[in-house]
Amino acid sequence: MKSKLLMILIVAILLVIDMPSVLAQEMTKDQWQQEMSQFTAKRNDLKAKLDKLNSGIKDLQSESTKLNGDFTACNDALLKILGITQAEYDAFMNELIGYESRVNELMRLSDEELLKYRDEILNMSGRVNEMTKHRMALISRINDRLKKLQDNIASLMKTLDKSKTYTVGTWAKDRDCLWNIAKKKDIYNNAWLWPKIWQGNRDKIKNPDLIKPKWVLKIPAGTELTKEEKSAANSYYKKKAAPPAAPGE
Amino acid sequence: MFKFKSKLMIFIAIFAFSTSLFLLGCTSRPSEDELRQLNNLKAEVVSLEKQIADKEKEKANLEKEIAEKNAKLQRCQSDLEAVKKALGQ
Numbered sequence: 618m619k620s621k622l623l624m625i626l627i628v629a630i631l632l633v634i635d636m637p638s639v640l641a642q643e644m645t646k647d648q649w650q651q652e653m654s655q656f657t658a659k660r661n662d663l664k665a666k667l668d669k670l671n672s673g674i675k676d677l678q679s680e681s682t683k684l685n686g687d688f689t690a691c692n693d694a695l696l697k698i699l700g701i702t703q704a705e706y707d708a709f710m711n712e713l714i715g716y717e718s719r720v721n722e723l724m725r726l727s728d729e730e731l732l733k734y735r736d737e738i739l740n741m742s743g744r745v746n747e748m749t750k751h752r753m754a755l756i757s758r759i760n761d762r763l764k765k766l767q768d769n770i771a772s773l774m775k776t777l778d779k780s781k782t783y784t785v786g787t788w789a790k791d792r793d794c795l796w797n798i799a800k801k802k803d804i805y806n807n808a809w810l811w812p813k814i815w816q817g818n819r820d821k822i823k824n825p826d827l828i829k830p831k832w833v834l835k836i837p838a839g840t841e842l843t844k845e846e847k848s849a850a851n852s853y854y855k856k857k858a859a860p861p862a863a864p865g866e
Numbered sequence: 867m868f869k870f871k872s873k874l875m876i877f878i879a880i881f882a883f884s885t886s887l888f889l890l891g892c893t894s895r896p897s898e899d900e901l902r903q904l905n906n907l908k909a910e911v912v913s914l915e916k917q918i919a920d921k922e923k924e925k926a927n928l929e930k931e932i933a934e935k936n937a938k939l940q941r942c943q944s945d946l947e948a949v950k951k952a953l954g955q
Contacts, residue, residue: 649896
């Protein structure tokens with residue numbers, strides 16, 4: 618009997634203690650009203666914000682469409698004035714991008730590795746020079762890129778110039794003179810480019826008719842003769858053609 | 867003495883129960899419908915917040931796209947001007 622009473626007492630005490638939490642979990646009408654007002658206001662704000670966003674997006678979409686039209690008109694005018702088609706424009710740009718990326722790759726190679734790509738670099742140099750004469754080069758942005766590309770190719774050629782050498786053999790065995798060296802397939806394959814070797818080795822070669830065995834000559838890149846090289850060659854030919862000076866002169 | 871004690875205990879227990887019932891019974895509570903209404907409102911708010919987040923993202927993307935298109939157009943216009951100048955037009 619005593620224990621039963623004790624149990625009832627404990628349950629009652631627990632109920633009383635637990636009452637506030639039971640009450641707290643269940644919402645009162647006032648709280649409901651308060652939350653309803655709060656969420657209704659929030660919903661209305663959000664709806665207004667969403668409407669504003671939708672209208673902003675609509676404006677942006679029409680602006681984007683207008684810009685598309687403006688760009689098409691500008692691009693058409695540009696192509697017309699350049700006298701080229703879109704396909705030609707794209708092809709030119711792709712070629713330019715291709716060369717830029719290839720030159721960047723080549724610039725990361727060691728000097729020794731670069732030698733393997735001599736012909737490719739020479740061809741590229743020629744083609745980029747042609748590209749600078751294209752009407753597309755009238756666009757200053759493209760012209761700047763072409764100039765930068767030319768500079769990078771020139772720097773590659775400089776590296777090639779530094780890298781390639783030729784050791785002079787004997788006349789008796791190798792028939793080595795500047796003309797014959799330039800004529801060699803692995804040098805220029807063009808005897809008329811001999812002044813390049815002369816001008817590239819002014820420190821050693823004082824007289825182009827006189828080169829000595831075992832000299833290690835630098836072989837500059839085999840492009841056309843430069844203005845200086847041409848003028849050096851002309852003065853050499855003139856000297857050769859002139860009658861020998863009279864004794865005492 | 868023991869009888870008095872047990873009677874007191876019973877009295878306390880009954881008092882506690884009746885107090886609880888009183889407290890629970892006398893407070894005004896919202897109906898099921900009203901609670902559903904509130905829940906619907908909360909769900910609507912959550913959905914609106916999500917829609918707004920999506921729209922804000924869409925707006926930001928559009929703004930970025932427009933900035934790029936503007937830059938592209940300006941580049942084209944300046945190219946056109948440069949070419950006209952170079953050709954003496």
